[in-house]
Amino acid sequence: MGSLSYLAAGYAVFWIVSFVFIYSLVSRQRSLQKEVEMLEHLAAEEADRQG
Amino acid sequence: MSTKTILADQQKTGSGGFSWGLALSAVSGLLMLAALYMALVGAPDAVNLTSPAERAAQRIFYFHVPAAWIGFLAFIVAAGASLMYLITRRQRWDMWALASVEIGVVFFAMVMLSGPIWAKPTWNVWWTWDPRLTISTISWLLYLGYLMLRGAIDNPDRQARFGAVYALIAAISVPINWVAIRWWRTIHPAVVLPGNNSAAQGEFGMSADIRNTLLFCLFAFTVFYIMLMYHRINLENLKRRVDTLRQQILYR
Numbered sequence: 001m002g003s004l005s006y007l008a009a010g011y012a013v014f015w016i017v018s019f020v021f022i023y024s025l026v027s028r029q030r031s032l033q034k035e036v037e038m039l040e041h042l043a044a045e046e047a048d049r050q051g
Numbered sequence: 052m053s054t055k056t057i058l059a060d061q062q063k064t065g066s067g068g069f070s071w072g073l074a075l076s077a078v079s080g081l082l083m084l085a086a087l088y089m090a091l092v093g094a095p096d097a098v099n100l101t102s103p104a105e106r107a108a109q110r111i112f113y114f115h116v117p118a119a120w121i122g123f124l125a126f127i128v129a130a131g132a133s134l135m136y137l138i139t140r141r142q143r144w145d146m147w148a149l150a151s152v153e154i155g156v157v158f159f160a161m162v163m164l165s166g167p168i169w170a171k172p173t174w175n176v177w178w179t180w181d182p183r184l185t186i187s188t189i190s191w192l193l194y195l196g197y198l199m200l201r202g203a204i205d206n207p208d209r210q211a212r213f214g215a216v217y218a219l220i221a222a223i224s225v226p227i228n229w230v231a232i233r234w235w236r237t238i239h240p241a242v243v244l245p246g247n248n249s250a251a252q253g254e255f256g257m258s259a260d261i262r263n264t265l266l267f268c269l270f271a272f273t274v275f276y277i278m279l280m281y282h283r284i285n286l287e288n289l290k291r292r293v294d295t296l297r298q299q300i301l302y303r
Contacts, residue, residue, distance in 0.1 A: 003103035003172075010111035010168045011087070014118065014161050018275075021157045025282050032289040039296035046300065 072281055079271075079278040086271035090114060094264040104172040111169040113264055117272035118161040119187075123225050124276065125155030126194065130222035133215035142291065145211040148218055150283035152197050154276060159191045182231045183239040190224040197221060207294070 090113035097109045132147035166184065167177040178184065197217050204210040232239050257265070 003107045006104060006108040006168050006172050007091075007110055010108065010165045011091075011114065013164045013168065014114045017157060017161050017164070021154075021279070025279075025286060029282075029286050029289065032286065032293055035293050036289060036296065039293065039300060042300055043296060 072278075072285065075274075075278045075281055079274045082271035082274050086113070086117075086268045089264045089267055093260075095258065095260050097261070098258075102172065108169050108172045111165055113268045114272075115162060115165045115169060116265060117268045118158045118165070120269055121272050121276045122155050122159040122162060122190075123229065124273070125151045125158065126190075126218075126222055126225050128280075129155065129218045130225075133218040136211060136215045137219075142211070145214065146284050146287040146291075147280075148215060149201065150280055150287060152194055152218060153283060154279050156191065156194050156198065158276075159187070159194070163187065163191055181239055182235040183228070186224065186228045186231050190221075190228055193221040193224055 090110055094110065094113065096106045100106045100109055129148045129151040132144045132151060135141070136144035136148060166187075170179070171177050197214060200217055201210050201214050204213060
């Protein structure tokens with residue numbers, strides 16, 4: 001490996017791991033947000049039905 | 052506590068945070084870019100290293116050390132939050148502990164991957180069973196075990212209680228890891244304080260420029276950790292809101 005290859009590989013590790021983690025946070029947040037909206041809608045419908 | 056009260060509390064904690072989260076993310080992103088610039092361009096070459104590969108790889112140090120610092124910090128925060136959970140039984144502390152462990156595991160993964168990349172041009176091996184490296188591996192596996200343990204328990208109260216006790220026991224690995232380079236014969240450099248083991252290979256002093264760059268990177272990583280904690284806790288809050296809503300619908 002060339003003299004800069006180790007440096008590039010070392011920094012790639014930090015940025016790739018960080019981006020993967022942030023992406024996982026965002027995607028989990030989106031899916032939970034959708035689920036909350038759906039469940040709130042269901043709960044409201046159920047409450048209306050029960051009067 | 053009634054379901055309505057729990058939901059209102061979760062709504063309160065989870066809402067109104069968007070702009071703060073965005074601001075924190077923006078500041079953290081800028082600090083990380085500045086840290087990258089200082090580490091790659093601003094900091095001078097280490098004068099005591101002979102080969103170009105060693106000198107280039109030494110710059111991994113500016114992200115490797117702060118990532119390890121965040122790993123330690125995250126595990127200590129998790130232990131503190133776990134202790135608070137066991138005393139108060141408040142869900143908030145359990146969320147703090149879980150968020151902090153998850154982030155700590157991610158940062159330790161960076162340390163475990165970047166270490167061998169730095170070691171190869173410096174020590175001429177990717178890996179050696181050095182005390183610091185071995186204890187770091189054990190510590191990382193211990194906290195992976197924490198996440199697996201929580202994933203294997205369905206009951207939320209038991210999950211929180213077992214997790215809290217586990218996190219307190221696992222935290223013992225943090226001070227042992229910290230002092231490993233002073234207690235045992237090791238080739239890992241002592242960075243933060245001069246080591247008692249003056250014969251340790253690879254030990255080095257730092258010039259003011261190198262030290263200032265490291266301190267800036269430590270600051271940038273700490274803000275990054277705070278930003279990730281903010282978002283991870285919000286996420287956990289949302290997850291618990293989903294669980295509460297499900298129960299509300301199922302048991303109506």
